Amino acid sequence: MKNVCIIGGGAAGLMAAYAASLNGHKVVVFEKNEKLGKKIYITGKGRCNFTNDTSPQEFMENIVRGKKFLTGAIYSFPPQKTIEFFENHGMLVKIERGNRAFPVSDHASDVTKALERAIVSNGVEVRLKEEVQSITTSDKIPMSDIAGKNTFFIDTNSGRYSFDEVVVATGGVSYPTTGSTGDGYKFAKEYGHNVTDLRSGLCGLNLEGAWFKELQGLTLKNVSITVKNNEKLVYDDFGELLFTHFGISGPIVLSASSLINRLPLKNLKITIDLKPALDEETLDKRLLRDFEKYKNKQISNALCELLPQKFISILLSSCGISEKKNVNVLTKEERKQLVKTLKFFPLKIKSLRGFEEAIITSGGIELSEINPKTRESQKIKGLRFCGEVLDVDAFTGGFNLQIAFSTGFAAGNSI
Ligand SMILES: Cc1cc2nc3c(=O)[nH]c(=O)nc-3n(C[C@H](O)[C@H](O)[C@H](O)COP(=O)(O)OP(=O)(O)OC[C@H]3O[C@@H](n4cnc5c(N)ncnc54)[C@H](O)[C@@H]3O)c2cc1C
16 A cells, blocks of 8 residues: 555546545545635536547547547546546436536536545545645656655645655646646656646637727627638637637637647638638628618618628728618629628737636646656656646547546556
8 A cells, every 4th residue: 555645636636536545545635725626616617517428539539739648548537437437426417519528417516526525435535725835755766767666755834744656636827716826837847847838728819909899798609710820721610709808719719729829820810701601602692682682771781681780890891891881882892892701701819818717728747758658757756647737638528627537547546
Protein backbone atom coordinates (compact mmCIF):
# COMPACT_ATOMS: atom_id res chain seq x y z
CA MET A 1 0.00 0.00 0.00
CA LYS A 2 1.28 3.46 -0.88
CA ASN A 3 0.54 6.91 0.49
CA VAL A 4 -0.96 8.86 -2.40
CA CYS A 5 -1.52 12.61 -2.58
CA ILE A 6 -3.99 14.07 -5.07
CA ILE A 7 -3.73 17.82 -5.56
CA GLY A 8 -7.07 19.23 -6.75
CA GLY A 9 -10.60 18.03 -6.04
CA GLY A 10 -12.03 18.60 -9.52
CA ALA A 11 -13.18 16.01 -12.07
CA ALA A 12 -9.69 14.64 -12.80
CA GLY A 13 -8.46 14.61 -9.20
CA LEU A 14 -11.57 12.91 -7.82
CA MET A 15 -11.46 10.19 -10.48
CA ALA A 16 -7.74 9.69 -9.84
CA ALA A 17 -8.46 9.38 -6.11
CA TYR A 18 -11.17 6.81 -6.84
CA ALA A 19 -8.91 4.70 -9.07
CA ALA A 20 -5.96 4.81 -6.65
CA SER A 21 -8.21 3.87 -3.72
CA LEU A 22 -9.63 0.94 -5.72
CA ASN A 23 -6.07 -0.38 -5.88
CA GLY A 24 -5.93 -0.35 -2.09
CA HIS A 25 -3.77 2.75 -1.54
CA LYS A 26 -4.16 5.30 1.23
CA VAL A 27 -5.30 8.43 -0.61
CA VAL A 28 -5.57 12.06 0.50
CA VAL A 29 -7.17 14.77 -1.73
CA PHE A 30 -6.11 18.37 -1.11
CA GLU A 31 -8.59 20.95 -2.37
CA LYS A 32 -8.06 24.63 -1.77
CA ASN A 33 -11.76 25.54 -2.04
CA GLU A 34 -14.32 25.06 0.70
CA LYS A 35 -15.99 22.34 -1.40
CA LEU A 36 -15.11 19.76 -4.04
CA GLY A 37 -15.76 20.21 -7.76
CA LYS A 38 -16.44 23.95 -7.79
CA LYS A 39 -16.02 24.06 -11.57
CA ILE A 40 -18.28 21.04 -12.08
CA TYR A 41 -21.13 23.09 -10.52
CA ILE A 42 -21.05 25.60 -13.36
CA THR A 43 -20.57 23.15 -16.23
CA GLY A 44 -23.28 22.67 -18.83
CA LYS A 45 -25.06 25.79 -17.54
CA GLY A 46 -25.44 24.14 -14.13
CA ARG A 47 -26.60 20.81 -15.61
CA CYS A 48 -23.13 19.30 -16.24
CA ASN A 49 -22.76 17.65 -19.60
CA PHE A 50 -20.38 15.15 -18.03
CA THR A 51 -19.53 13.03 -21.08
CA ASN A 52 -20.54 12.23 -24.63
CA ASP A 53 -22.07 8.79 -25.17
CA THR A 54 -20.15 8.05 -28.33
CA SER A 55 -17.58 5.52 -29.50
CA PRO A 56 -13.90 6.14 -28.71
CA GLN A 57 -13.27 6.58 -32.47
CA GLU A 58 -15.81 9.39 -32.76
CA PHE A 59 -14.63 10.81 -29.47
CA MET A 60 -11.13 11.24 -30.87
CA GLU A 61 -12.50 13.41 -33.71
CA ASN A 62 -13.61 15.96 -31.13
CA ILE A 63 -10.22 16.41 -29.56
CA VAL A 64 -8.41 19.59 -30.55
CA ARG A 65 -5.04 19.08 -28.84
CA GLY A 66 -3.46 15.88 -27.54
CA LYS A 67 -5.30 13.34 -29.73
CA LYS A 68 -2.45 10.82 -29.92
CA PHE A 69 -1.53 11.20 -26.26
CA LEU A 70 -5.14 10.67 -25.15
CA THR A 71 -5.91 7.61 -27.30
CA GLY A 72 -4.90 5.03 -24.65
CA ALA A 73 -6.75 6.76 -21.82
CA ILE A 74 -9.97 7.21 -23.83
CA TYR A 75 -9.99 3.61 -25.08
CA SER A 76 -9.26 2.20 -21.59
CA PHE A 77 -11.76 4.44 -19.82
CA PRO A 78 -14.31 5.42 -22.51
CA PRO A 79 -17.55 7.41 -22.05
CA GLN A 80 -19.54 4.23 -21.39
CA LYS A 81 -17.35 3.49 -18.36
CA THR A 82 -17.98 7.00 -17.06
CA ILE A 83 -21.73 6.54 -17.45
CA GLU A 84 -21.51 3.17 -15.71
CA PHE A 85 -19.44 4.74 -12.91
CA PHE A 86 -22.08 7.38 -12.22
CA GLU A 87 -24.97 4.92 -12.44
CA ASN A 88 -23.17 2.61 -10.00
CA HIS A 89 -22.76 5.51 -7.61
CA GLY A 90 -26.39 6.48 -7.45
CA MET A 91 -26.78 9.01 -10.27
CA LEU A 92 -29.38 8.47 -12.98
CA VAL A 93 -28.14 9.47 -16.42
CA LYS A 94 -29.94 10.77 -19.51
CA ILE A 95 -28.64 11.24 -23.04
CA GLU A 96 -29.68 14.30 -25.02
CA ARG A 97 -29.13 15.68 -28.53
CA GLY A 98 -25.65 15.00 -29.90
CA ASN A 99 -25.10 12.14 -27.40
CA ARG A 100 -24.58 14.60 -24.57
CA ALA A 101 -24.88 12.90 -21.18
CA PHE A 102 -26.42 14.71 -18.18
CA PRO A 103 -27.65 13.72 -14.73
CA VAL A 104 -31.43 13.07 -14.94
CA SER A 105 -31.91 15.65 -12.17
CA ASP A 106 -30.32 18.39 -14.34
CA HIS A 107 -28.21 19.26 -11.28
CA ALA A 108 -24.46 19.41 -11.79
CA SER A 109 -24.09 18.98 -8.02
CA ASP A 110 -25.21 15.36 -8.44
CA VAL A 111 -22.06 14.64 -10.45
CA THR A 112 -19.85 15.90 -7.64
CA LYS A 113 -21.95 14.09 -5.03
CA ALA A 114 -21.54 10.78 -6.89
CA LEU A 115 -17.77 11.29 -7.13
CA GLU A 116 -17.64 12.17 -3.46
CA ARG A 117 -19.67 9.09 -2.50
CA ALA A 118 -17.34 6.89 -4.54
CA ILE A 119 -14.15 8.15 -2.91
CA VAL A 120 -15.45 8.43 0.65
CA SER A 121 -16.76 4.85 0.58
CA ASN A 122 -13.27 3.75 -0.49
CA GLY A 123 -11.73 5.50 2.50
CA VAL A 124 -10.21 8.50 0.70
CA GLU A 125 -9.48 11.43 3.01
CA VAL A 126 -10.58 14.84 1.70
CA ARG A 127 -8.85 17.92 3.06
CA LEU A 128 -10.79 21.05 2.05
CA LYS A 129 -9.51 24.64 2.28
CA GLU A 130 -6.01 23.21 2.10
CA GLU A 131 -3.95 24.76 -0.66
CA VAL A 132 -0.81 22.96 -1.75
CA GLN A 133 2.03 25.46 -1.95
CA SER A 134 4.94 23.25 -2.93
CA ILE A 135 5.99 19.71 -3.75
CA THR A 136 9.56 18.85 -2.75
CA THR A 137 11.62 15.71 -2.82
CA SER A 138 15.19 15.26 -1.68
CA ASP A 139 16.41 12.68 -4.20
CA LYS A 140 14.67 13.61 -7.46
CA ILE A 141 14.91 10.02 -8.69
CA PRO A 142 14.08 9.90 -12.42
CA MET A 143 11.63 7.51 -14.07
CA SER A 144 14.49 5.54 -15.62
CA ASP A 145 15.56 4.30 -12.17
CA ILE A 146 13.34 1.21 -11.96
CA ALA A 147 14.22 0.27 -8.38
CA GLY A 148 14.39 3.82 -6.97
CA LYS A 149 11.61 5.56 -5.08
CA ASN A 150 10.97 9.20 -4.21
CA THR A 151 9.44 10.55 -1.05
CA PHE A 152 7.49 13.76 -1.66
CA PHE A 153 6.91 16.50 0.89
CA ILE A 154 3.73 18.47 0.38
CA ASP A 155 3.52 21.86 2.05
CA THR A 156 0.09 23.38 2.44
CA ASN A 157 -1.31 26.36 4.34
CA SER A 158 -1.88 23.92 7.24
CA GLY A 159 1.27 21.86 7.43
CA ARG A 160 3.74 19.42 5.88
CA TYR A 161 2.89 15.86 4.81
CA SER A 162 4.91 13.11 3.16
CA PHE A 163 3.73 10.83 0.35
CA ASP A 164 5.07 8.08 -1.94
CA GLU A 165 3.13 9.26 -4.99
CA VAL A 166 1.68 12.59 -6.08
CA VAL A 167 -1.00 13.28 -8.71
CA VAL A 168 -1.32 16.90 -9.85
CA ALA A 169 -4.91 17.60 -11.00
CA THR A 170 -5.04 21.35 -10.53
CA GLY A 171 -6.76 22.21 -13.84
CA GLY A 172 -5.91 25.09 -16.15
CA VAL A 173 -6.37 28.85 -15.76
CA SER A 174 -9.84 29.40 -17.14
CA TYR A 175 -12.57 30.64 -14.78
CA PRO A 176 -9.95 31.21 -12.06
CA THR A 177 -12.63 31.97 -9.47
CA THR A 178 -13.35 28.22 -9.39
CA GLY A 179 -9.84 27.57 -8.05
CA SER A 180 -8.10 26.81 -11.37
CA THR A 181 -5.28 29.33 -11.10
CA GLY A 182 -2.49 27.47 -12.84
CA ASP A 183 -0.67 26.15 -9.74
CA GLY A 184 0.06 22.86 -11.50
CA TYR A 185 2.13 24.63 -14.15
CA LYS A 186 4.32 26.07 -11.42
CA PHE A 187 4.78 22.64 -9.80
CA ALA A 188 5.61 21.08 -13.18
CA LYS A 189 8.15 23.79 -14.06
CA GLU A 190 9.93 23.21 -10.75
CA TYR A 191 10.65 19.65 -11.95
CA GLY A 192 11.92 20.83 -15.34
CA HIS A 193 8.72 20.39 -17.32
CA ASN A 194 7.82 22.72 -20.16
CA VAL A 195 4.44 24.38 -20.30
CA THR A 196 3.26 25.25 -23.80
CA ASP A 197 1.74 28.68 -24.53
CA LEU A 198 -1.58 29.04 -22.76
CA ARG A 199 -4.51 30.35 -24.83
CA SER A 200 -8.22 30.75 -24.32
CA GLY A 201 -10.23 27.91 -25.83
CA LEU A 202 -14.00 27.58 -26.36
CA CYS A 203 -14.51 31.31 -25.92
CA GLY A 204 -16.21 34.25 -27.60
CA LEU A 205 -14.50 36.52 -30.13
CA ASN A 206 -14.00 40.27 -29.81
CA LEU A 207 -14.81 41.95 -33.13
CA GLU A 208 -13.36 45.13 -34.62
CA GLY A 209 -15.68 48.13 -34.63
CA ALA A 210 -18.85 48.74 -32.68
CA TRP A 211 -21.60 47.88 -35.19
CA PHE A 212 -22.41 44.57 -33.40
CA LYS A 213 -23.39 46.39 -30.17
CA GLU A 214 -26.77 47.13 -31.75
CA LEU A 215 -27.25 43.40 -32.22
CA GLN A 216 -26.46 42.46 -28.63
CA GLY A 217 -28.67 39.55 -27.56
CA LEU A 218 -29.59 38.53 -31.11
CA THR A 219 -29.21 34.81 -31.85
CA LEU A 220 -28.94 33.70 -35.45
CA LYS A 221 -30.08 30.09 -35.75
CA ASN A 222 -29.12 27.86 -38.67
CA VAL A 223 -26.27 29.97 -39.99
CA SER A 224 -22.86 28.73 -40.99
CA ILE A 225 -19.44 30.16 -40.30
CA THR A 226 -16.31 29.73 -42.39
CA VAL A 227 -12.80 30.57 -41.21
CA LYS A 228 -9.90 30.73 -43.64
CA ASN A 229 -6.26 31.34 -42.88
CA ASN A 230 -4.69 32.83 -46.01
CA GLU A 231 -7.37 31.10 -48.10
CA LYS A 232 -6.77 27.74 -46.37
CA LEU A 233 -9.93 26.41 -44.75
CA VAL A 234 -9.52 26.23 -40.96
CA TYR A 235 -13.10 25.67 -39.88
CA ASP A 236 -16.63 25.63 -41.14
CA ASP A 237 -19.74 24.62 -39.29
CA PHE A 238 -23.44 25.17 -39.10
CA GLY A 239 -25.50 26.14 -36.05
CA GLU A 240 -26.21 28.98 -33.68
CA LEU A 241 -24.37 32.29 -33.39
CA LEU A 242 -24.98 34.90 -30.73
CA PHE A 243 -24.16 38.63 -30.88
CA THR A 244 -22.86 40.09 -27.62
CA HIS A 245 -21.55 43.42 -26.34
CA PHE A 246 -18.01 42.36 -27.40
CA GLY A 247 -18.73 40.59 -30.68
CA ILE A 248 -19.84 37.01 -31.21
CA SER A 249 -20.30 33.84 -29.22
CA GLY A 250 -22.50 30.73 -29.37
CA PRO A 251 -21.72 27.09 -30.14
CA ILE A 252 -20.13 27.47 -33.59
CA VAL A 253 -18.02 30.42 -32.44
CA LEU A 254 -16.74 28.56 -29.38
CA SER A 255 -15.53 25.69 -31.54
CA ALA A 256 -13.93 28.10 -34.01
CA SER A 257 -12.03 29.84 -31.18
CA SER A 258 -10.26 26.61 -30.21
CA LEU A 259 -8.97 26.20 -33.76
CA ILE A 260 -7.81 29.77 -34.33
CA ASN A 261 -6.25 30.58 -30.96
CA ARG A 262 -2.73 29.95 -32.25
CA LEU A 263 -3.12 31.58 -35.67
CA PRO A 264 -2.24 35.19 -36.55
CA LEU A 265 -5.68 36.81 -36.42
CA LYS A 266 -4.82 39.39 -39.09
CA ASN A 267 -4.53 36.60 -41.68
CA LEU A 268 -7.92 35.16 -40.89
CA LYS A 269 -10.98 35.67 -43.03
CA ILE A 270 -14.23 34.89 -41.29
CA THR A 271 -17.57 34.94 -43.04
CA ILE A 272 -21.10 34.06 -42.00
CA ASP A 273 -23.48 32.47 -44.43
CA LEU A 274 -26.86 33.79 -43.28
CA LYS A 275 -28.77 31.49 -45.62
CA PRO A 276 -26.79 28.27 -45.89
CA ALA A 277 -29.77 26.27 -47.16
CA LEU A 278 -29.99 28.42 -50.33
CA ASP A 279 -27.29 28.67 -52.98
CA GLU A 280 -26.67 32.07 -54.57
CA GLU A 281 -29.02 31.46 -57.49
CA THR A 282 -31.91 30.27 -55.29
CA LEU A 283 -31.34 33.12 -52.86
CA ASP A 284 -31.45 35.60 -55.74
CA LYS A 285 -34.79 34.13 -56.88
CA ARG A 286 -36.07 34.37 -53.31
CA LEU A 287 -35.08 38.06 -53.18
CA LEU A 288 -36.82 38.70 -56.49
CA ARG A 289 -40.03 37.12 -55.12
CA ASP A 290 -39.88 39.19 -51.91
CA PHE A 291 -39.11 42.37 -53.89
CA GLU A 292 -42.10 41.74 -56.15
CA LYS A 293 -44.31 41.34 -53.08
CA TYR A 294 -42.95 44.51 -51.45
CA LYS A 295 -42.25 46.50 -54.64
CA ASN A 296 -43.70 49.76 -53.31
CA LYS A 297 -41.98 49.52 -49.94
CA GLN A 298 -38.60 50.58 -48.64
CA ILE A 299 -35.90 47.93 -48.90
CA SER A 300 -35.66 47.61 -45.10
CA ASN A 301 -39.30 46.44 -45.05
CA ALA A 302 -38.86 44.13 -48.01
CA LEU A 303 -36.26 42.05 -46.18
CA CYS A 304 -38.41 41.39 -43.12
CA GLU A 305 -39.27 37.82 -44.10
CA LEU A 306 -35.66 36.92 -44.72
CA LEU A 307 -33.81 38.36 -41.72
CA PRO A 308 -34.39 39.43 -38.13
CA GLN A 309 -35.31 43.12 -38.06
CA LYS A 310 -32.22 44.09 -36.06
CA PHE A 311 -29.89 42.64 -38.67
CA ILE A 312 -31.45 44.34 -41.72
CA SER A 313 -29.91 47.78 -41.22
CA ILE A 314 -26.49 46.20 -40.54
CA LEU A 315 -26.74 44.20 -43.77
CA LEU A 316 -27.83 47.21 -45.81
CA SER A 317 -25.12 49.43 -44.44
CA SER A 318 -22.54 46.71 -45.17
CA CYS A 319 -23.81 46.71 -48.81
CA GLY A 320 -23.83 50.53 -48.99
CA ILE A 321 -27.60 50.61 -49.64
CA SER A 322 -29.80 53.17 -47.93
CA GLU A 323 -32.53 51.66 -45.73
CA LYS A 324 -34.96 54.18 -47.17
CA LYS A 325 -34.38 53.19 -50.77
CA ASN A 326 -37.51 51.95 -52.50
CA VAL A 327 -37.45 48.38 -53.75
CA ASN A 328 -38.62 49.39 -57.23
CA VAL A 329 -35.47 51.52 -57.80
CA LEU A 330 -33.01 48.93 -56.52
CA THR A 331 -30.50 48.03 -59.23
CA LYS A 332 -29.58 44.52 -60.30
CA GLU A 333 -26.02 45.15 -59.03
CA GLU A 334 -27.38 46.13 -55.63
CA ARG A 335 -29.45 42.95 -55.48
CA LYS A 336 -26.42 40.86 -56.45
CA GLN A 337 -24.44 42.65 -53.73
CA LEU A 338 -27.15 41.73 -51.21
CA VAL A 339 -26.92 38.06 -52.24
CA LYS A 340 -23.12 38.10 -51.90
CA THR A 341 -23.24 39.72 -48.48
CA LEU A 342 -25.94 37.35 -47.22
CA LYS A 343 -23.77 34.42 -48.25
CA PHE A 344 -20.40 35.86 -47.18
CA PHE A 345 -21.03 38.36 -44.40
CA PRO A 346 -17.51 39.40 -43.36
CA LEU A 347 -16.30 39.73 -39.77
CA LYS A 348 -13.02 41.14 -38.51
CA ILE A 349 -11.72 39.54 -35.33
CA LYS A 350 -9.83 41.75 -32.90
CA SER A 351 -8.97 39.14 -30.27
CA LEU A 352 -10.21 36.21 -28.27
CA ARG A 353 -11.97 36.63 -24.93
CA GLY A 354 -9.79 36.15 -21.86
CA PHE A 355 -9.33 33.21 -19.50
CA GLU A 356 -11.99 34.57 -17.11
CA GLU A 357 -14.58 33.58 -19.72
CA ALA A 358 -12.89 30.75 -21.61
CA ILE A 359 -14.44 27.34 -21.05
CA ILE A 360 -11.09 25.65 -21.49
CA THR A 361 -7.39 26.41 -21.29
CA SER A 362 -5.65 25.48 -24.52
CA GLY A 363 -2.03 24.57 -23.81
CA GLY A 364 -0.46 23.11 -20.68
CA ILE A 365 2.20 20.64 -19.61
CA GLU A 366 4.15 19.39 -22.63
CA LEU A 367 2.80 15.93 -23.47
CA SER A 368 6.08 14.47 -24.74
CA GLU A 369 7.37 14.68 -21.16
CA ILE A 370 4.55 12.57 -19.74
CA ASN A 371 4.14 8.81 -20.03
CA PRO A 372 0.85 8.44 -21.97
CA LYS A 373 -0.05 5.17 -20.17
CA THR A 374 0.56 6.15 -16.57
CA ARG A 375 0.42 10.00 -16.84
CA GLU A 376 3.73 9.87 -14.91
CA SER A 377 6.37 12.52 -15.42
CA GLN A 378 9.29 11.29 -17.55
CA LYS A 379 11.52 13.49 -15.39
CA ILE A 380 10.66 12.43 -11.87
CA LYS A 381 9.41 9.13 -10.58
CA GLY A 382 6.09 9.10 -8.74
CA LEU A 383 4.79 12.48 -9.97
CA ARG A 384 1.74 12.27 -12.23
CA PHE A 385 -0.45 14.82 -14.03
CA CYS A 386 -4.02 14.51 -15.26
CA GLY A 387 -6.91 16.62 -16.57
CA GLU A 388 -6.82 20.14 -17.94
CA VAL A 389 -3.36 20.90 -16.52
CA LEU A 390 -2.02 18.86 -19.48
CA ASP A 391 -1.77 20.28 -23.00
CA VAL A 392 -5.09 18.71 -24.03
CA ASP A 393 -8.45 20.17 -25.04
CA ALA A 394 -11.57 19.27 -26.98
CA PHE A 395 -14.77 20.73 -28.40
CA THR A 396 -17.97 21.17 -26.38
CA GLY A 397 -20.30 18.21 -25.85
CA GLY A 398 -18.95 16.56 -22.69
CA PHE A 399 -15.54 15.79 -24.17
CA ASN A 400 -13.46 17.89 -21.78
CA LEU A 401 -14.87 16.35 -18.62
CA GLN A 402 -14.43 12.90 -20.15
CA ILE A 403 -10.77 13.74 -20.78
CA ALA A 404 -10.48 14.68 -17.10
CA PHE A 405 -12.14 11.39 -16.05
CA SER A 406 -10.12 9.20 -18.44
CA THR A 407 -6.75 10.75 -17.62
CA GLY A 408 -7.64 10.86 -13.91
CA PHE A 409 -8.54 7.18 -13.93
CA ALA A 410 -5.34 6.31 -15.82
CA ALA A 411 -3.18 8.27 -13.36
CA GLY A 412 -4.78 6.75 -10.24
CA ASN A 413 -5.04 3.25 -11.63
CA SER A 414 -1.36 3.13 -12.63
CA ILE A 415 -0.26 3.54 -9.01
C1 LIG B 1 -18.36 27.59 -17.64
C2 LIG B 1 -17.80 26.24 -17.98
C3 LIG B 1 -18.65 25.26 -18.45
C4 LIG B 1 -18.14 24.01 -18.79
N1 LIG B 1 -19.01 23.05 -19.22
C5 LIG B 1 -18.53 21.82 -19.54
C6 LIG B 1 -19.42 20.78 -19.89
O1 LIG B 1 -20.66 20.91 -19.83
N2 LIG B 1 -18.88 19.59 -20.28
C7 LIG B 1 -17.53 19.37 -20.30
O2 LIG B 1 -17.10 18.28 -20.67
N3 LIG B 1 -16.67 20.33 -19.90
C8 LIG B 1 -17.13 21.52 -19.51
N4 LIG B 1 -16.25 22.49 -19.08
C9 LIG B 1 -14.80 22.16 -18.99
C10 LIG B 1 -14.54 21.29 -17.75
O3 LIG B 1 -15.21 21.86 -16.64
C11 LIG B 1 -13.04 21.17 -17.43
O4 LIG B 1 -12.36 20.73 -18.56
C12 LIG B 1 -12.82 20.19 -16.29
O5 LIG B 1 -13.52 20.61 -15.14
C13 LIG B 1 -11.33 20.08 -15.94
O6 LIG B 1 -11.20 19.25 -14.80
P1 LIG B 1 -9.87 19.25 -13.93
O7 LIG B 1 -10.17 18.36 -12.78
O8 LIG B 1 -8.71 18.93 -14.79
O9 LIG B 1 -9.67 20.74 -13.43
P2 LIG B 1 -10.59 21.68 -12.51
O10 LIG B 1 -12.01 21.34 -12.68
O11 LIG B 1 -10.13 23.03 -12.82
O12 LIG B 1 -10.18 21.27 -11.03
C14 LIG B 1 -8.95 21.63 -10.45
C15 LIG B 1 -9.13 21.71 -8.95
O13 LIG B 1 -7.86 21.87 -8.34
C16 LIG B 1 -7.97 22.79 -7.28
N5 LIG B 1 -6.64 23.36 -7.05
C17 LIG B 1 -5.91 24.13 -7.90
N6 LIG B 1 -4.72 24.43 -7.36
C18 LIG B 1 -4.69 23.87 -6.13
C19 LIG B 1 -3.73 23.83 -5.07
N7 LIG B 1 -2.57 24.46 -5.17
N8 LIG B 1 -4.04 23.16 -3.93
C20 LIG B 1 -5.24 22.53 -3.79
N9 LIG B 1 -6.18 22.53 -4.76
C21 LIG B 1 -5.92 23.18 -5.91
C22 LIG B 1 -8.98 23.80 -7.77
O14 LIG B 1 -9.56 24.52 -6.72
C23 LIG B 1 -9.97 22.90 -8.52
O15 LIG B 1 -11.01 22.46 -7.67
C24 LIG B 1 -16.75 23.74 -18.69
C25 LIG B 1 -15.90 24.71 -18.18
C26 LIG B 1 -16.42 25.95 -17.81
C27 LIG B 1 -15.48 26.99 -17.26
